[in-house]
Amino acid sequence: MWRWLHPYAKPEATFALTQKLIPWFALPGIILVLVSLVWGLAFAPPDYQQGESYRIIFVHVPSAMWAMGFYVGMAIMGVIALVWQIRTAELAILAIAPVGAVLTFISLFTGAIWGQPMWGTWWVWDARLTAQLILLFLYLGVMALYVAFEDERAGAKAASILAIVGVINIPIIHYSVYWWNTLHQKSTVTRAITRLEAPSIAPEMLWPLLVSILAMLLVSIVLVLMRLNNEILRREIHRPWALAELGITLDSSAKAHNDAEKKNVEKKGGADAV
Amino acid sequence: MAVLLEANELMSIRGERMLFSDLQLSVHAGEIWQIVGPNGAGKSSLLRILAGLLTPQAGSVAFQQNPIAEDRETFYQNLLFIGHKAGVKAELTAIENLEFYAAVQGVELHEPPYEILAKVGLVGLEDIPAQGLSAGQQRRIALARLWLTQAPLWILDEPFTALDVEGIALLHTRFAEHLSAGGAIVLTSHQELITELYQVKALTLRYQH
Amino acid sequence: MQFDSWQAFIQMGGYGIYVWSSFAGTFLCFGLLALESIWRRKKLAKEASKQAARAQRILRARAAKKNRI
């Protein structure tokens, strides 16, 4: 079952695949971004309570959603990196984490801006916002741990373990924060945002929301793939194929040198018993 | 003689540097192997791979035909590993340190191991905390475990460092005893092992750029 | 179209500053991420060319040595 995946354990194959995939995500991504912008900003009807300010939802909800989704994706990469020791998965963690952290940041930032007209203050300890803030800390932890190690592969493994521990804990954190929020809730105003996402949301608002969710996913994936490719190139910068990708054409003599060196390494790689 | 430890096609990469690849090693009962090579060639890494502390990038290690990753408990019942860092708690006395290691390895000590400590030259230092001892003396506490253990396989990282001539001779005698009892030893050492007591086999690792 | 004029569209019923700033912030974040990726790629290319030049120098030096002998 895993056999088809196996070639992609090789960074070179993954690079070729992602390079091919990027336009397939980027093009629909950009189109959908434009569609959701025009639809969400200009054509969707205003909310009867919040007026036009609710339009922030078209960036807030997708970013909040994918901030969480990308964390799960990162943890899955962590499992793959730990269990099958696949290097590309280790690099994927490093590629996903900053994008996920930025998504989390966007959701916090837009949430704060939305809070100002709705609650009259930039920050409210709303359950959703609080949970996002904690998620941002979790992302920062994974990134900090990854780069703290001198040996990058050890760092990747440590970060994988932390991501997995985090993903087990996230449901508990979410539950506890929502519960804490209901315990301490003094007014019903914080419910205003939540109301919009209830299933009763009008279809004229729901459809552009779905489009924006998909658009943000595609764009984020493109960003992750771009980062992943950079990381692969950085790791493989000594290899001829990576040099070629970076626009360095080795002339024949240099190539011969490179080949010779490679052979040398292979030969020396064997340890001989006496 | 039976094969105790077998390494198959081991490969190790540290950072971006390949230490070794396709490394084969079979250690039979009664054999002593010395891993030779310059600094940074991967001697310690190899020992740690053999002890199961480090996962090789490729290949596997088997103890008595069982891959060590599958049955660590059996393997560790049969292994004595003394690494770079000796594992001696500085707050405990030599006797307490030894008693702990004896107990966790299931060796019954009926009286404090004065005799063994005397053998490694720690007479009179048995019951002061190890932090008051020199590095060499602390190392000797760890090496005293060689006289306590029943494990057939020893993996020792630089056992001769910080030992004087007498200590080295003593270690050679203990090695010879262990080998003739059917044990096996894998060790690293900067010096050549000069002894008539046993035949040393060497595995050479070269430094790779 | 929900708005009668451009003016109304920009003002968003008085919430313009909030709506537009959150959209602008989002685009800025994504733009910065994309730019950073592109910039990283360029840096990598520079590094690679340096490395190739280094390899060539070593090669030339080696060839010169051989000729001398």
Add this chain to the structure above:
Amino acid sequence: MLTANKGSTFKVFKQLVKRDIRVASRQRSDLLNPLIFLIIVVTLFPLGVGPGPDILGRIAPGVIWVSALLSSMLGLERLFRDDFRDGALEQMLLLPVAVEISVLAKILVHWLLTALPVLIITPLLALLMNLPLQAWGTLWLTLFLGTPVLSAAGAIGVALTVSLNKGGALLSLLLLPLLIPLLIFATAAVEAAVAGVSPAGPLALIGAFMVLCITLAPFAVKAGLRVSVN
């Protein structure tokens, strides 16, 4: 004739506990520092927010628990740091028992050494913060149930950072977000007791969180240690 060393799992567990307690008993000052830190931080709050008994009583559960979290971060590193430096950690991984068992022994010792003193001085903290008397028992129970979580989850963080030179600050960054549920449940339980409501619900949640941590943490710790001893 050479035979395999046989050590029973329980014996190894006991020996590890015995050794660690002995080691700790010979470096007592190290042990007391987090405790003193805890008392000082709790003392700082009345100085910061004013000595009004009503305010203090209201913020007491939160203050005591946040202080307990922070002070536990101070003492956590000792869980594996010394063992890592002198090689005892490596030897622990080479013991002929499942590593999880050894890890549990380390967690138990750490709990005994750091949490028991806190449990003993809890009444003092409650007194300093003017916590209503009816909540004292609940506060003690939350600490009793919650401190094993600190030791177990803390062990994961230490296992991941022990090989780093400057692991201390990183450790708090990794751990504190993960411990937020504990803080929430614990303060909720004490607040419920202050309000005269049954704190059984949040207490049960802390208990569940504790069981989850103690059963799952050893596996993560083991994986982390294997990365760190590399």
